[in-house]
Amino acid sequence: MVEQDPDYDNLDEQQSYILRLFVTGASPNSSRAISNLKQICETYLKDNYELEIIDVYQQPMIAEREQIIVLPMLLKVSPSPERRLMGDLSDTEKVLIGLGLKKY
Amino acid sequence: MSKAKEQKMNEKYPTLPKTPTGIIGLDEITGGGIPKGRPTLVCGDAGCGKTLMSLEFIIRGAIDFDEPGVFMAFEEKTEELAMNVASLGFDLDKLQKQKKIKLDHVHIDRSEIEETGEYDLEGLFIRLSYAIDSIGAKRVVLDTLENLFSGLSNETVLRSELRRLFHWLKDKGVTAIITGERGDGKLTRQGLEEYVSDCVILLDHRVINQISTRRLRIVKYRGSLHGTNEYPFLIDEEGISVLPVTSLKLEKPVSSERITSGIPALDKMLDGRGFFKGSSILVSGTAGTGKTSIAAYFANQTCSEGKKCIYFAFEESPNQIIRNMHSIGVNLQQYVDKGLLKFFASRPTLYGLEMHLVAMYKVIKKFKPQSIVLDPITNLITVGSVSEVKSMLIRLIDFLQEEQITVMFTALTLNTIISDQTDEGVSSLVDAWLLVRDIEYNGERNRGMYIMKSRGMKHSNQVREFVITDKGLDLVDVYLGPEGVLTGSAREAQILQEQTGEVLRDYAFGRKDREISRKRKVLEAKISSLQTEFESIEEELNKVSQEEELVKQVAAKTRAEITQRRGEKG
Numbered sequence: 001m002v003e004q005d006p007d008y009d010n011l012d013e014q015q016s017y018i019l020r021l022f023v024t025g026a027s028p029n030s031s032r033a034i035s036n037l038k039q040i041c042e043t044y045l046k047d048n049y050e051l052e053i054i055d056v057y058q059q060p061m062i063a064e065r066e067q068i069i070v071l072p073m074l075l076k077v078s079p080s081p082e083r084r085l086m087g088d089l090s091d092t093e094k095v096l097i098g099l100g101l102k103k104y
Numbered sequence: 105m106s107k108a109k110e111q112k113m114n115e116k117y118p119t120l121p122k123t124p125t126g127i128i129g130l131d132e133i134t135g136g137g138i139p140k141g142r143p144t145l146v147c148g149d150a151g152c153g154k155t156l157m158s159l160e161f162i163i164r165g166a167i168d169f170d171e172p173g174v175f176m177a178f179e180e181k182t183e184e185l186a187m188n189v190a191s192l193g194f195d196l197d198k199l200q201k202q203k204k205i206k207l208d209h210v211h212i213d214r215s216e217i218e219e220t221g222e223y224d225l226e227g228l229f230i231r232l233s234y235a236i237d238s239i240g241a242k243r244v245v246l247d248t249l250e251n252l253f254s255g256l257s258n259e260t261v262l263r264s265e266l267r268r269l270f271h272w273l274k275d276k277g278v279t280a281i282i283t284g285e286r287g288d289g290k291l292t293r294q295g296l297e298e299y300v301s302d303c304v305i306l307l308d309h310r311v312i313n314q315i316s317t318r319r320l321r322i323v324k325y326r327g328s329l330h331g332t333n334e335y336p337f338l339i340d341e342e343g344i345s346v347l348p349v350t351s352l353k354l355e356k357p358v359s360s361e362r363i364t365s366g367i368p369a370l371d372k373m374l375d376g377r378g379f380f381k382g383s384s385i386l387v388s389g390t391a392g393t394g395k396t397s398i399a400a401y402f403a404n405q406t407c408s409e410g411k412k413c414i415y416f417a418f419e420e421s422p423n424q425i426i427r428n429m430h431s432i433g434v435n436l437q438q439y440v441d442k443g444l445l446k447f448f449a450s451r452p453t454l455y456g457l458e459m460h461l462v463a464m465y466k467v468i469k470k471f472k473p474q475s476i477v478l479d480p481i482t483n484l485i486t487v488g489s490v491s492e493v494k495s496m497l498i499r500l501i502d503f504l505q506e507e508q509i510t511v512m513f514t515a516l517t518l519n520t521i522i523s524d525q526t527d528e529g530v531s532s533l534v535d536a537w538l539l540v541r542d543i544e545y546n547g548e549r550n551r552g553m554y555i556m557k558s559r560g561m562k563h564s565n566q567v568r569e570f571v572i573t574d575k576g577l578d579l580v581d582v583y584l585g586p587e588g589v590l591t592g593s594a595r596e597a598q599i600l601q602e603q604t605g606e607v608l609r610d611y612a613f614g615r616k617d618r619e620i621s622r623k624r625k626v627l628e629a630k631i632s633s634l635q636t637e638f639e640s641i642e643e644e645l646n647k648v649s650q651e652e653e654l655v656k657q658v659a660a661k662t663r664a665e666i667t668q669r670r671g672e673k674g
Contacts, residue, residue: 087221
C-alpha cells in the first residue's frame with residue numbers, strides 16, 4: 001500500500017518531516033488529534049519535524065484549496081509522497097504507517 | 105394537477121413557500137418549484153440527468169431569478185462541468201467571475217486517505233459555509249453526496265454527519281438539491297431519502313423496444329400538491345424540459361370560428377364553411393389514397409392566409425413532400441422561404457413517443473402556429489403500443505385545444521375492411537374524421553371520400569370521388585349506377601352514355617316536331633282547299649239566285665211595260 005524505499009530508515013534520518021494539522025478550534029476531536037500527534041512526533045521524530053497547526057475556522061478559504069472535507073486531518077507534505085491522515089490520530093499504528101515510519 | 109384548486113387553497117392557508125427552478129415544465133408539476141429553504145433529493149440511475157438538472161437549477165437561479173448558487177461537485181471537476189454546460193449555451197466561467205455561481209469540486213480518493221481515529225465532516229461544513237457566504241448564495245447543490253461513502257469507511261459517522269448537514273442547510277435557509285444514485289429497492293444507494301424528507305424527485309431512464317425515454321416523477325412533496333404522474337423529459341440544446349401535458353379537465357375554450365380545408369368542395373361538404381378553429385381532424389385511409397395531399401393542401405391554405413403552420417413529417421423528408429406536392433400544383437417552398445411553414449421531420453424511431461411529444465410541444469410553443477399537421481400518426485405505432493400512442497395523442501390534442509391550434513392527423517388504415525371502430529383509437533378524440541377509401545371496380549382503383557363524423561356542424565353524408573390531378577385536388581359527385589357507386593372511368597362512361605342518350609332523345613324530339621309541323625301543313629292545305637271549294641259552291645249558288653232575281657226583275661219590268669203600252673192603246 002505504501003510505496004516505501006527499502007532503506008527508508010536512512011532517508012528519514014536525512015529528510016526532515018513537514019506536517020500540517022488541520023483542526024477545528026478546540027473541538028474534542030481536534031484537541032485529541034493535537035495531543036496525539038505531539039506525542040507521536042516527540043516519540044518517533046524528535047527534532048526532525050516541522051508541525052504547523054491550522055485552525056480551519058480561522059481560514060475557511062484553505063478548506064477548498066486543500067480539498068478538506070474531513071477534520072481533523074494531518075497532511076504530510078514532506079517527505080513525499082504526500083499523505084493525508086484523517087481523524088484524531090488515536091490509532092498510532094496507522095499514523096506511523098501513514099507517516100512512513102513503519103512498514104505495513 | 106389541478107391548478108385552480110391549488111390557487112384556491114393558497115388563498116385560504118399560507119402554503120409552503122417555493123423556489124422556482126426555472127426548468128421548463130418542472131415548476132408547473134410542482135406547483136411553483138421546490139420547497140424554499142429546504143433540501144430536495146433528486147435521485148436516479150447513472151446517466152439520467154441528475155447533474156444536469158441540478159446544475160440547471162443553479163444556472164437558472166443565477167440568471168433568471170438573481171439567486172446566486174453554490175454547486176459542490178463530488179464527481180466531476182469544475183472544468184468538466186463548465187465544458188458540459190457550455191454545449192447548452194451557459195458560460196459558467198463568466199458566471200463564476202460575476203460571483204453568481206460558485207463551483208467547488210470535492211476530491212476524495214480512498215487511496216490517499218488513512219483513517220486514524222474519530223473524525224467528522226466539519227471540513228465540508230466550513231467549506232460550504234464559506235462558499236455560501238462568499239457569494240450570498242440562496243441555492244446549493246451537492247452533486248452525488250454519496251460519493252463520500254466510497255471515500256470514507258465509517259458509515260456511522262457519515263450518517264450522523266449527513267443528518268447534521270441537512271439540518272444545517274435548513275438553518276442556513278438555502279434551497280438545496282442533493283443528488284443520489286438509485287440503489288436496489290431504495291431510492292438512493294445510501295438511503296438518503298431518510299434525511300431529505302420534504303421533496304424527492306425521481307429521474308428515470310428506461311429503454312423499451314430499444315428506444316430510451318427519460319421520465320421524471322415526484323415521489324414525495326410534503327405540504328404541497330404536485331403532479332403524481334411520470335412525466336417525460338427531454339435534454340436538448342436548451343437544457344431540460346419537462347412536459348406536463350396531462351390536463352384531465354375538459355374545460356377548454358372553444359371557437360365557432362371556421363377555417364377552410366383548402367379544398368372548396370370539401371368545405372362544401374362541411375356545411376359550406378370548413379372545420380372549426382382549434383379542432384382536430386383525422387384523415388384516414390389506405391395506402392396511396394392521398395392523405396398527405398389533403399394535409400399539404402390544408403397546410404398550404406393556412407400559409408396562404410399568412411398564418412403559421414408546422415408540418416410534422418414522420419414518413420417523408422421535407423424536400424420529398426415539397427417536391428411531391430409540386431406535382432399537384434401546391435408550392436409549399438414559398439411558404440417555407442417566408443417562414444410561415446415549418447417542417448419538422450423525424451423518424452418515429454428516433455426517440456420514444458414521449459420524446460416526440462415533448463419535442464412537438466417545444467416546437468409548437470416556440471413557433472406558435474395556427475395549425476399543425478401530423479403525417480402520419482400511424483408510424484408512431486412502431487415506437488409504442490396502440491394504447492401508448494392514444495394516450496400521447498390525447499395529451500397532444502388537449503394541449504392543442506388549449507392553444508386553439510387546429511390539427512390534422514393522417515392515419516393509415518392497414519386493413520382494407522374499413523373498421524368503424526378506431527384508427528389508433530383516436531377517432532373518439534377527434535372532432536372531424538375524413539375517410540379516404542379505395543373503390544376498386546371495373547379493373548381500376550379510384551378514391552372515394554366521405555365524412556365519418558364532424559362534430560357540431562351539418563355535414564354531407566355523400567360519398568364523393570376524390571380526384572387528384574396535376575392541377576390539384578377536387579371532389580366529384582359519384583354516380584350511382586345499377587351496380588352501385590361508379591367512379592373513375594366507369595363514371596366517365598356513365599356520363600358519356602347519358603350524354604349519348606341525350607343526343608338521341610334530342611334527335612327524336614326533333615323528328616317528331618317536324619312530323620307535327622308537316623301534318624299541320626297538310627291539314628292546313630286541306631283546310632284551304634275545302635275553303636276554296638266551299639267558296640266556289642257558294643258563288644255558284646249565289647249566281648243562280650241572282651239570275652233568278654234578275655229574271656224576276658226583268659219579267660216584272662216587261663209586264664209593267666206591256667201593261668203601260670196596253671193602257672195607252674186602249
